[in-house]
Amino acid sequence: MSPANAHRVVLLTPLPYRTRLRLAAELRIDRLGAWLCGHRCAPAAVWLWRACRMW
Numbered sequence: 001m002s003p004a005n006a007h008r009v010v011l012l013t014p015l016p017y018r019t020r021l022r023l024a025a026e027l028r029i030d031r032l033g034a035w036l037c038g039h040r041c042a043p044a045a046v047w048l049w050r051a052c053r054m055w
Helices: 017-038 042-051
Strands: none
Touching: 017 042
């Protein structure tokens, strides 16, 4: 294995569809929250994270 590929993880079995869907949704919610924080709307980002139970 070359050093460039040392950080890659290969799963022996693929993640279930439901897990992949949840991870994708959490990624998008985090991106939106970060965007809100960057645009001086931190209270809205906190509300979003709490509403999505990501607190």
